[in-house]
Structures are given as C-alpha cells and as structure tokens.
Amino acid sequence: xxxxxxxxxxxxxxxxxxxxxxWPVDQVLSRILEDQIRAVQAVxxxxxxxxxxxxxxxxxxQGTDGRLIYIGAGxxxxxxxxxxxxxxxxxxxxxxxxxxxxxxxxxxxxxxVEGAEDDVAAARRDIAAxxxxxxxxxxxxxxxxxxxxxxxxCRVAREAGAASIGIASNAKAPLYTxxxxxxxxxxxxxxxxxxxxxxxxxxxxxxxxMISTAVMVKxxxxxxxxxxxxxxxxxxxRQRAERMVSKITGCDEEQAAKALDASGxxxxxxxxxxxxxxxxxxxxxxRKLLDETSGNLRTALNRxxxxxxxx
Numbered sequence: 001x002x003x004x005x006x007x008x009x010x011x012x013x014x015x016x017x018x019x020x021x022x023w024p025v026d027q028v029l030s031r032i033l034e035d036q037i038r039a040v041q042a043v044x045x046x047x048x049x050x051x052x053x054x055x056x057x058x059x060x061x062q063g064t065d066g067r068l069i070y071i072g073a074g075x076x077x078x079x080x081x082x083x084x085x086x087x088x089x090x091x092x093x094x095x096x097x098x099x100x101x102x103x104x105x106x107x108x109x110x111x112x113v114e115g116a117e118d119d120v121a122a123a124r125r126d127i128a129a130x131x132x133x134x135x136x137x138x139x140x141x142x143x144x145x146x147x148x149x150x151x152x153x154c155r156v157a158r159e160a161g162a163a164s165i166g167i168a169s170n171a172k173a174p175l176y177t178x179x180x181x182x183x184x185x186x187x188x189x190x191x192x193x194x195x196x197x198x199x200x201x202x203x204x205x206x207x208x209x210m211i212s213t214a215v216m217v218k219x220x221x222x223x224x225x226x227x228x229x230x231x232x233x234x235x236x237x238r239q240r241a242e243r244m245v246s247k248i249t250g251c252d253e254e255q256a257a258k259a260l261d262a263s264g265x266x267x268x269x270x271x272x273x274x275x276x277x278x279x280x281x282x283x284x285x286x287r288k289l290l291d292e293t294s295g296n297l298r299t300a301l302n303r304x305x306x307x308x309x310x311x
Contacts, residue, residue, distance in 0.1 A: 066135035073103030076141035092229030134161035143196035145173020220296035
C-alpha cells in the first residue's frame, strides 16, 4: 500500500512535543508558550502583505456603501465573528456594513457541522445572497488555506468585484490564488498535531486585529490612539469618553461632561462632536463640519479657528 503524505505544515506532527502526555504540567505550559511566541514572531514577515491589504480595504470602504465581510469555517469563522462584532462598539462601525459567511451557518459557531467546510455549493449561495460588489472587502481565513468552502466563497466574492484578503498558514495554499491580497502566516507545526486553534489561531487573531484596527484608523475612527467613535453603552465608557474629550481639548472633565451632554443623549453622545463643542462650535455647526470632513476629527480640527464658524 502506498503511504499517504500530507505536505501541509498545519497537519504535521511536532517532534518537539513527543512524550508530551508524560510531562509535568509546568513543562507542558512552558513549551506551549514558547511555541506560541515563535508563531507570533513569524507574523512580522507578513506585514508588507497586510499593509497592502489595509490600504486597499480603506480605499474601498470610504464613503457609506462598502462592507467588511468575514469568510471562514470552524475556528477561523469564530475568530472573524469576534473581530467583526467588536468593530461597532469600539469604532462605531455600522452593523449593516458588516457580514459573516460561515460554513454551516450560525449553528457552526457553537458546534461542528458535519461536511460544512466541504460544501462549495453552500459557499456560492451564501456569497450570492449578500449581493457582493466592488465596494466590499472580504477577509477569508483558513489555517490550511485549503478549506473548500472558504476558498470557493473567496473566489466568488472576488469575481463579483470585492477586494479579497486571504489569510492562511501553509506556503502554497489554494486560498492565495483566489485572493487579491494573500497573507501567509508561518505559524508552523502545532503543539498538538492539526489543532490549528493554537498557533494558527493565535496568529490569525493577531492579523485580524492588525487589519481591522488599521482600517479603522485610516477611516478616521481613531484619534491619537483613542477610540473617538466608541459607543457609550455603559458608565465605564461614558467616563472614558469624558477623559478623551478632556485629553484632546485640555478642558477639565466637568466641561467635557457638559460637552458630551450637548452632543447627544445617552448612547448618542459623540466624542468628536463634544471636542468641537469645547473648541467653540455649536452642536449644529459641529455636526455640519464632521459631515464635511467625513467624520475625520483631525481634518475638522485643522480647519480655521472655530470662532469663525458661528453656531
């Protein structure tokens, strides 16, 4: 019988972990940590590819039409959902400008759905249902880069005109051939053979953090490292917003609180508008200026003296 081999590094077994089941717990933990650190360091080599992907994604998502669409199966799908759903509370990214294409549907976020990752027909249907177009940006994630559902969904989305980013951990993954921006994350052999929720999952989360955060920065949702479009859904976030307004303008927190109250009630309070109110704009003039500058606080603050804009 011919011996079958698999040249995908994500499917190989790691000799460094031979006898792992007999080690003391502290040794298991130390070796896993060492391997995770090694995998994380490998992300640096992918920065040029991530850079190109971010610049194109930000260009496509300017305006009000484009969506971020996460594609994946299993662990990568779950990581995509985690990354995407946090963009609304953190950066104010509209929920309607986000979508998830998940092998097996939402049920697969909580349990394995048999055969879902091999269902290419479902991938085609799921992309078609979204009416994907040229303003959209798809981020397809697969540890092996061979997952049929993910590869097909990415291919169809790209053919429909979307910008496609393909993230995988094998050097010659088919996912790269259907992506405008292939991102190779050399996470190596897993401590537990094939358990790509470990090294591959860790570097995928880092890459997703880098991509989505950098895109939000380029779209004006961050100012001096502060999340100025944060949704003020609780007391902690309200207090953070007051500190942001105070730090940006130099006012005290009492004045910052009053400006936030003037910018909107409850969760509708707006850090950017509050900053402009402190600077001398009326709420109406501040809103107009933010509309004119596509919500970019830096651009708005670089306009002529606000007292020249009577409210």
